[in-house]
Amino acid sequence: MDSSDVINPATGAVFTAVPANGVTETDAAIERAQRAFMSWREVAPGDRARLLRRFAAVVDDHIEELAALEVRNSGHTIGNARWEAGNVRDVLDYYAGAPERLSGRQIPVPGGIDVTFHEPLGVVGIIVPWNFPMPIAGWGFAPALAAGNTVVLKPAEVTPLTAIRLGELALEAGLPEGVFTVIPGKGSVVGQRFVEHPAVRKVCFTGSTPVGKSIMAGCADQVKRVTLELGGKSANIVFADADLERAAATAPGGVFDNAGQDCCARSRLLVQESVYERFLSLLEPAVKAFRVQDPALDTAEMGPLISAAHRDKVASYTGDAEVAFTGEAPGGDGWWFPPTVLLARSSSDRHWREEVFGPVLSVMPFHDEAEAIELANDTEYGLSGSIWTRDLGRALRVSRGVQSGNLSVNSHSSVRYWTPFGGMKQSGLGRELGPDALLSFTDVKNVFISTDS
Ligand code: NAD
Numbered sequence: 001m002d003s004s005d006v007i008n009p010a011t012g013a014v015f016t017a018v019p020a021n022g023v024t025e026t027d028a029a030i031e032r033a034q035r036a037f038m039s040w041r042e043v044a045p046g047d048r049a050r051l052l053r054r055f056a057a058v059v060d061d062h063i064e065e066l067a068a069l070e071v072r073n074s075g076h077t078i079g080n081a082r083w084e085a086g087n088v089r090d091v092l093d094y095y096a097g098a099p100e101r102l103s104g105r106q107i108p109v110p111g112g113i114d115v116t117f118h119e120p121l122g123v124v125g126i127i128v129p130w131n132f133p134m135p136i137a138g139w140g141f142a143p144a145l146a147a148g149n150t151v152v153l154k155p156a157e158v159t160p161l162t163a164i165r166l167g168e169l170a171l172e173a174g175l176p177e178g179v180f181t182v183i184p185g186k187g188s189v190v191g192q193r194f195v196e197h198p199a200v201r202k203v204c205f206t207g208s209t210p211v212g213k214s215i216m217a218g219c220a221d222q223v224k225r226v227t228l229e230l231g232g233k234s235a236n237i238v239f240a241d242a243d244l245e246r247a248a249a250t251a252p253g254g255v256f257d258n259a260g261q262d263c264c265a266r267s268r269l270l271v272q273e274s275v276y277e278r279f280l281s282l283l284e285p286a287v288k289a290f291r292v293q294d295p296a297l298d299t300a301e302m303g304p305l306i307s308a309a310h311r312d313k314v315a316s317y318t319g320d321a322e323v324a325f326t327g328e329a330p331g332g333d334g335w336w337f338p339p340t341v342l343l344a345r346s347s348s349d350r351h352w353r354e355e356v357f358g359p360v361l362s363v364m365p366f367h368d369e370a371e372a373i374e375l376a377n378d379t380e381y382g383l384s385g386s387i388w389t390r391d392l393g394r395a396l397r398v399s400r401g402v403q404s405g406n407l408s409v410n411s412h413s414s415v416r417y418w419t420p421f422g423g424m425k426q427s428g429l430g431r432e433l434g435p436d437a438l439l440s441f442t443d444v445k446n447v448f449i450s451t452d453s
Contacts, residue, residue: 001025004157004184009075009304010295010334018160021185026152026193029181033123033150034199036178041120041148045099052096052146055173059089062169066134066162068296073161074133075303075335077295080258081134088138088166091417091433095146098438102147112450118442120148121225122201125194127187127215128163129207130156130306131261131357135415136229137163139432140204141180147441151180152200154191158306160184187211195219202226202441206263209380209426216429227430227440229263229422231355232383235376236266236412237398239369240275242388243410248282251361252290252327254386254412256339259302260314260359263427264384264406264414267356268344270372273365280363283341284325287361290339292329305335305358314358317351318342324363347378355381369394373401382424384414405431 002020007013021029043051059066066088067081076084104116126140133155141151155163160182167182183190187207194200195218202225205215209230219226236254238247254266271279295303305311314337327339337359344352344364352362366372376385382404389395395409405423406414415421420434430440 004160006073006161007158007307008072008334009306012308012333012335015072016161018164018184020157021183021190023189023193026183026185026190027197029152029183030123030125030193030197030199032178033152033181036176037120037122037150040145040150040176040179043148045102048099048146048148049096051174052092052099052142055170055175056089056092056096058169058173059085059092059166062165063089066165069161069165070134071295071303074130074159075295075306076258077300077303078298079300081295084132084134085162087135087417088142091135091138091142094417095142095438098143098146099148102438102442104444109448111452112448114446114448117445117447118147118439119445120442122149123199124149124151124202124204124441125191125200126151126153127191127194127203127205127207128153128155130159131258131263133159134162134166136206137166139417139421139437143432143438144202144204144441145175145180147438149202149441150178152194153180153182154187154194155182155184157184157186191215192218195224198222200224204432205229212428225440227422227432228428229432230383230426230428231357231381232263232265232423232427233268233353233355233379233381234264234266234384234386234404235268235270235402236386237270237366237372237376237388237402238272238275238279239372239387239389239391239394240272241390243390244275244279244282246410247388248279249286250412251283252286252339253301255361256290256302256359259305259337261306261310261357265357266384266386266412267361268352268376269361269363270366270375271363272372273367276365280324287325287327287339287341290327292327292336292338294330302339302359305337308335310358311335311337314356314360317354317356317358317360321349321351347375353379369398373398376402376404380426383422383427386412
């Protein structure tokens, strides 16, 4: 079998390799998952809940190990990586409550009784990107397993290690063989088989918009269910009446967290023109103070970019743009890039329109509320965004006006496992997390029972 090198992005050094599975191994794993489905769906709800809680507990026992692995493989700061491993535990615990509550309905009809069942789909294929290897895996596998499906999961080529470890921990927790299988390999091979293989009844894809479109088109052939979580170009809108100090202090975290490699990054900053200059003067020290360091240090707020190729792509956006100011980044080995703030002169500027997926913030002034909403919506994406104002009516009007799946007022919160997460427009299709995500891993079956004698 081929193998694929795993590189530490903070040093650029190869430190291990993992197998790159081919079509034969992928088909074998899917077929094992199909066989395991027959018995997993029959596991009593209380027992399935108990197994998921045990899986959560085993993850909890390995938080430090998983976090250290993510720091090394993905360059995430140790603080973020601990949160990410903890998020897998929490999402498992949250959906462990579901098997015993997955009720259908009893619908009044003449001539008998009518009941509905939420049936599991079968094998679910989950395709994960490199930017958040652990949480994005968990948002798919936890509700899928809770609803009675079995799961095959493909991590991104460059960040497979934590997913592979989670697959081992599932077995350690007592999940039966074949219920949750991690299959590292190429998207065009393993991921493509998830789309093509008829036993896979749903594909959850998180990644770039172009690949998401091709997956949706491929799934159409078998009317396969699909959830898409795609790109973003989210706006952080600061009104003149806001707590400007707090908005400026938190804006760097809203875009530079995970080195900007975050689909929810608030990468477009819209500032009301009456406070534009003042806001930039508050933002500059906050950007310069953002600590870009060895991600293993507890003090690090940002680590390196994922790869040399990605660093080149990010740099291509800053070349001829007007730079307002930048922060600091280490030199030497590794794929470092400093937090960078660019002034957008027009809404056609490339850095204003395209998803940079790096630590680059584009800034533009706006005149009034109507213009802020118009500029925020002038994008093919609609994933996330923030609104800073002390006016409650305005906060609600702008929240309703911005076409985006996840908005936060006076904060930069996007992902909370209790609430739905997903994108509008070309940012995606369907919702993950929250109370309803479970149902997207089921089909409704309606049964009518005649009471005629
Ligand atoms: P990508 O689309 O290149 O890859 C994502 C995953 O898809 C990887 O596992 C890859 O191997 C696989 N893949 C690639 N080609 C495939 C194919 N033809 N068939 C099946 N699978 C295939 O994206 P990326 O570069 O890994 O991730 C960055 C992108 O992901 C960004 O655009 C970002 O916005 C997006 N993203 C979105 C969310 C969200 O929730 N909306 C979250 C994280 C990342």
